[in-house]
Amino acid sequence: MPLTETSPSPRKPALRRSAGETRDALMEAAFGLVRAQGLSATSVDEICGAAGVSKGAFFHHFKSKEHLAAAAADHWSETTGAMFDAAPYHAAADPLDRVLGYIAFRAALIDGAPEAFTCFVGTMVQEAWATSPPVQAACWDSISGHAGKLEDDIAAAMAAHDVSPGWTARSLALHTQAVLQGAFILAKASGDAEMAREAIRHLRRYVELLFARGGPVLSPDTNH
Amino acid sequence: MPLTETSPSPRKPALRRSAGETRDALMEAAFGLVRAQGLSATSVDEICGAAGVSKGAFFHHFKSKEHLAAAAADHWSETTGAMFDAAPYHAAADPLDRVLGYIAFRAALIDGAPEAFTCFVGTMVQEAWATSPPVQAACWDSISGHAGKLEDDIAAAMAAHDVSPGWTARSLALHTQAVLQGAFILAKASGDAEMAREAIRHLRRYVELLFARGGPVLSPDTNH
DNA sequence: TTTTACATACCAACCAGTCGGTTTATGTGT
DNA sequence: ACACATAAACCGACTGGTTGGTATGTAAAA
Numbered sequence: 001m002p003l004t005e006t007s008p009s010p011r012k013p014a015l016r017r018s019a020g021e022t023r024d025a026l027m028e029a030a031f032g033l034v035r036a037q038g039l040s041a042t043s044v045d046e047i048c049g050a051a052g053v054s055k056g057a058f059f060h061h062f063k064s065k066e067h068l069a070a071a072a073a074d075h076w077s078e079t080t081g082a083m084f085d086a087a088p089y090h091a092a093a094d095p096l097d098r099v100l101g102y103i104a105f106r107a108a109l110i111d112g113a114p115e116a117f118t119c120f121v122g123t124m125v126q127e128a129w130a131t132s133p134p135v136q137a138a139c140w141d142s143i144s145g146h147a148g149k150l151e152d153d154i155a156a157a158m159a160a161h162d163v164s165p166g167w168t169a170r171s172l173a174l175h176t177q178a179v180l181q182g183a184f185i186l187a188k189a190s191g192d193a194e195m196a197r198e199a200i201r202h203l204r205r206y207v208e209l210l211f212a213r214g215g216p217v218l219s220p221d222t223n224h
Numbered sequence: 225m226p227l228t229e230t231s232p233s234p235r236k237p238a239l240r241r242s243a244g245e246t247r248d249a250l251m252e253a254a255f256g257l258v259r260a261q262g263l264s265a266t267s268v269d270e271i272c273g274a275a276g277v278s279k280g281a282f283f284h285h286f287k288s289k290e291h292l293a294a295a296a297a298d299h300w301s302e303t304t305g306a307m308f309d310a311a312p313y314h315a316a317a318d319p320l321d322r323v324l325g326y327i328a329f330r331a332a333l334i335d336g337a338p339e340a341f342t343c344f345v346g347t348m349v350q351e352a353w354a355t356s357p358p359v360q361a362a363c364w365d366s367i368s369g370h371a372g373k374l375e376d377d378i379a380a381a382m383a384a385h386d387v388s389p390g391w392t393a394r395s396l397a398l399h400t401q402a403v404l405q406g407a408f409i410l411a412k413a414s415g416d417a418e419m420a421r422e423a424i425r426h427l428r429r430y431v432e433l434l435f436a437r438g439g440p441v442l443s444p445d446t447n448h
Numbered sequence: 449t450t451t452t453a454c455a456t457a458c459c460a461a462c463c464a465g466t467c468g469g470t471t472t473a474t475g476t477g478t
Numbered sequence: 479a480c481a482c483a484t485a486a487a488c489c490g491a492c493t494g495g496t497t498g499g500t501a502t503g504t505a506a507a508a
C-alpha cells in the first residue's frame with residue numbers, strides 16, 4: 001500500500017465547510033479517540049461520528065484508515081509545533097533556562113484526563129510500528145522533529161555553560177522525549193497524572209545536575 | 225464484566241498437555257503478538273494459532289479476550305519477576321551497585337526486535353487503560369510491583385550513601401520505569417534499538433549523579 | 449459543465465464468543 | 479486388575495454483529 005496523500009489543495013476559498021476543515025476535523029477527532037483507545041480499537045465510524053461527518057466524506061479525504069493515521073501524525077506535528085513555538089519559555093535569554101522552561105511547560109500541560117494530555121503519536125506508534133511503515137515513519141518524524149527543536153537549545157546551553165560531557169545534545173533531547181512518553185504510560189496505568197509529573201521532576205533534576213558544573217562526568221560511556 | 229478467573233485447578237498430574245500448559249502457552253503467545261501489534265489488533269484466532277491450540281480450548285481456559293489479557297499481565301509479572309530475581313546483579317554488596325546493576329541489566333536485555341525486548345504490560349495498558357479497568361489494574365500491579373523491588377535497593381542505597389534528597393526511593397524507582405517504557409517507544413518509532421540504550425545511559429548517569437554526593441539538591445521541589 | 453464535497457446504502461471479511469460433541473485423565477468400587 | 483462414572487480438556491463449525499472499504503447518487507462551488 002503506497003501512501004501518496006492528496007496534497008493540501010492549493011485552492012484558497014471556502015466550500016460547504018471551509019477548505020480542509022473537514023479534513024482537520026477528522027484528524028482532530030482521531031487525536032482524542034486514539035489517545036483514549038488506541039488506533040485499531042478506534043473505528044472509522046467512530047471518528048466520523050466524533051467529527052460530525054459521514055463515512056463518505058472520510059473516504060473522500062483519506063483513501064484508507066492508515067492514510068488518515070499518517071496524515072494525522074503530520075497534523076499533530078504541526079499543531080503541537082505551533083503551540084510550543086508560541087510558548088513563553090522561548091523568551092529566556094539563557095538557553096539553559098529555555099530547556100528548563102520547556103520541561104516545566106511540559107509538566108504544566110499535564111492536567112485533566114490522559115486522553116487530553118498524552119501524546120498522540122507516542123500512543124499510535126506502539127500499535128503501528130510493525131504493521132504500518134508509513135505511520136511509523138510519520139510518528140518518528142513527529143517525535144524526532146520535536147526533539148530537534150529542543151536539541152538546539154540544549155546545544156546552546158552546552159556551549160554557554162561550558163559542559164564537556166560524554167553525551168550529545170541530541171541524545172539528551174531524545175531522553176527527554178523518552179521520559180515524557182514513559183510518564184504518560186505511568187499516568188495511564190496508575191490512573192494518576194501525578195505519577196507523570198513526578199517522573200518529569202526527576203528529569204528536571206537530571207538536567208540541573210548535568211549543567212551544575214562543567215567538570216568530569218562520572219560515566220566513561222558516551223552518548224554519541 | 226466481573227473477572228473472577230477459574231483458579232489454577234488444584235489437581236496435580238498431567239493431562240493431554242500437562243496441567244496449565246495450554247493456559248501458559250496462550251498467554252505467552254499473547255506476549256509476542258501484543259507487543260508487535262497491540263491488543264485489539266491481535267485476534268483470538270491469531271493467539272490460538274501461535275499457541276497451537278483451538279478456539280474451543282481458548283474459551284475453555286479464559287472466559288473472554290479481556291480475561292486473557294488480565295491473566296497474561298499477571299503471568300508477565302511472574303515470569304519476568306522470576307527472571308529478575310535470578311539475575312546476577314543482586315549479588316552486589318553495595319545496594320547502589322545493585323541499582324546500577326539493574327539498570328545495566330535492563331540495557332543488556334535490549335537486543336533484537338522490539339517484540340522480543342519491549343514490555344508487554346506497558347504496551348497493553350496504552351490501549352486498555354480507559355476501556356478495561358481489570359486490565360489496567362493488572363498492568364499497574366505489574367509495573368508498580370516491579371518498581372517496588374527496585375525501590376528497596378534504592379532505599380538501602382540512600383541510607384548507605386547518606387543522601388538527603390528532595391525525592392523518595394519510590395519516585396526514583398517509578399522514574400526508571402518511565403525511562404524504560406519511553407525508551408521502548410523510541411525504539412519502536414525509530415526502528416533502532418540503540419535509541420533505547422542511549423536513553424537508559426542517561427538514566428544511569430542520573431542515578432550516578434544523584435548518589436555522587438549527599439549534599440544539597442538543586443531543586444527545592446520534592447518528589448514525595 | 450466539470451469538479452469537488454459530501455451523503456447513503458451496501459458488501460465481503462472478520463471479529464469475539466457459543467455450542468454440541470469427542471477425547472482423555474482420574475477416582476471408585478469390585 | 480478392570481470396568482465404569484465423572485469431569486476436565488479440547489475441538490471446530492457456527493452466529494450475529496462490526497469492520498474497513500466501495501458504489502452510486504446529489505448538491506454546491508468554480
